[in-house]
Amino acid sequence: MSRVLLTGGTGYIGSHTAVSLLENGHDVVVIDNLVNSREDSIRAVEKLMNAKIPLYIGDLRDEELLERIFRENEIDAVIHFAGLKAVSESVYKPLEYYQNNLDSTLVLIREMLKNGVTRLVFSSSATVYDPANDPERVEGMPTGNCTCPYGWSKFMIEQIIRDCCHAYPQLSAIMLRYFNPVGAHPSGVIGENPQGIPNNLMPYIQQVAVGKLDHLNIFGNDYETKDGTCVRDYIHVCDLADAHVKAFDYLLKNDSCCLEINIGSGHGVSVMELVTAFEKANDMKLPYQFAPRRAGDLPIFFANADRARELLGFETHRSVEDMCRDAFNYQQKAQKQ
Ligand code: NAD
Numbered sequence: 001m002s003r004v005l006l007t008g009g010t011g012y013i014g015s016h017t018a019v020s021l022l023e024n025g026h027d028v029v030v031i032d033n034l035v036n037s038r039e040d041s042i043r044a045v046e047k048l049m050n051a052k053i054p055l056y057i058g059d060l061r062d063e064e065l066l067e068r069i070f071r072e073n074e075i076d077a078v079i080h081f082a083g084l085k086a087v088s089e090s091v092y093k094p095l096e097y098y099q100n101n102l103d104s105t106l107v108l109i110r111e112m113l114k115n116g117v118t119r120l121v122f123s124s125s126a127t128v129y130d131p132a133n134d135p136e137r138v139e140g141m142p143t144g145n146c147t148c149p150y151g152w153s154k155f156m157i158e159q160i161i162r163d164c165c166h167a168y169p170q171l172s173a174i175m176l177r178y179f180n181p182v183g184a185h186p187s188g189v190i191g192e193n194p195q196g197i198p199n200n201l202m203p204y205i206q207q208v209a210v211g212k213l214d215h216l217n218i219f220g221n222d223y224e225t226k227d228g229t230c231v232r233d234y235i236h237v238c239d240l241a242d243a244h245v246k247a248f249d250y251l252l253k254n255d256s257c258c259l260e261i262n263i264g265s266g267h268g269v270s271v272m273e274l275v276t277a278f279e280k281a282n283d284m285k286l287p288y289q290f291a292p293r294r295a296g297d298l299p300i301f302f303a304n305a306d307r308a309r310e311l312l313g314f315e316t317h318r319s320v321e322d323m324c325r326d327a328f329n330y331q332q333k334a335q336k337q
């Protein structure tokens with residue numbers, strides 16, 4: 001049995017990954033400062049999985065706390081989710097974003113090396129790709145020209161990790177470039193419920209579906225796409241969680257690697273198709289209207305998923321309907337609390 005430290009583990013993707021790791025016989029330890037999550041999520045995972053999860057509430061930049069975690073737990077790998085992630089907020093709070101996301105990664109890697117922990121999986125993003133690329137994103141394509149400080153922070157952290165892998169060959173790392181994670185665990189006990197008005201499509205749809213918001217605005221219906229609305233690669237958060245287990249397994253078997261890997265379904269789905277799938281999966285009508293394009297949106301991008309399949313043996317299993325059903329189920333439960 002192996003033990004994995006999840007930074008940002010009480011968050012949306014971290015809590016789902018905790019479930020997948022436990023399902024696959026691994027132990028997890030979590031550090032989170034709860035800046036964008038609540039302790040409840042990890043307690044819900046404990047209940048769901050009948051497991052005990054040590055939770056350290058504190059900032060990743062606190063070196064003494066990290067020392068303590070590594071001293072008190074025999075850690076085989078770190079999955080680094082912790083970070084600030086709101087695209088628009090990062091535009092007017094760049095210092096906060098760079099300081100939090102970069103400093104926490106630097107402290108983490110230094111403490112890992114000091115404590116002989118050499119396997120790292122990092123939550124990167126499809127946003128690191130240069131927007132000028134072809135819509136089907138392949139790992140070797142140019143990165144950069146990011147549209148916001150959040151995106152640049154992922155771009156910079158990837159470079160930091162590559163430089164560290166070069167300088168400290170004992171370190172192995174996999175940078176997972178997520179596409180658009182959506183949905184929730186089918187139990188409905190963990191999921192994504194952002195504070196205030198959501199920016200992302202699925203959380204917005206979820207809140208319209210439970211009547212918390214009046215209608216969905218679809219940003220643009222005049223793009224050169226199949227139905228005029230933007231196309232993205234949505235991935236069920238439980239599939240994404242499973243990808244982390246595969247990445248961890250790969251690191252257990254392969255020393256001295258440093259890899260970027262796309263994690264998406266490999267298929268593009270339009271906003272209109274997602275709305276229709278949501279209506280079908282939940283047998284309801286979703287009020288929506290077309291609105292002007294949102295600044296900065298690309299018409300189409302989706303993952304080339306070959307490397308994930310070839311190196312990790314990873315493929316998605318959950319459908320768009322599964323994503324919609326599980327997202328609604330979670331939102332209904334969250335609404336009642
Ligand atoms: P989330 O906000 O739910 O989880 C991130 C967690 O990190 C939160 O619980 C937060 O409290 C914690 N955190 C932030 N800064 C911290 C610090 N300095 N010390 C300790 N804890 C800290 O976000 P998520 O959706 O679960 O995303 C996880 C990771 O995946 C993030 O790095 C995010 O940028 C990346 N990512 C997310 C998406 C997405 O659409 N959700 C897409 C691509 C990449």
Ligand code: UFG
Pocket residue numbers: 085087125126127128151179180199200201202204216217218219220230231232271294297
């Ligand atoms: N959309 C709407 N109405 C809404 C919200 C979104 O029509 O209320 C549309 C957007 O215009 C876009 C699509 O739904 O066409 C998806 O939008 P999201 O905000 O859900 O996702 P993005 O693809 O814009 O953003 C995602 C991640 C970011 C990441 C970015 C680039 O959320 O973290 O991909 O990779 F930076």
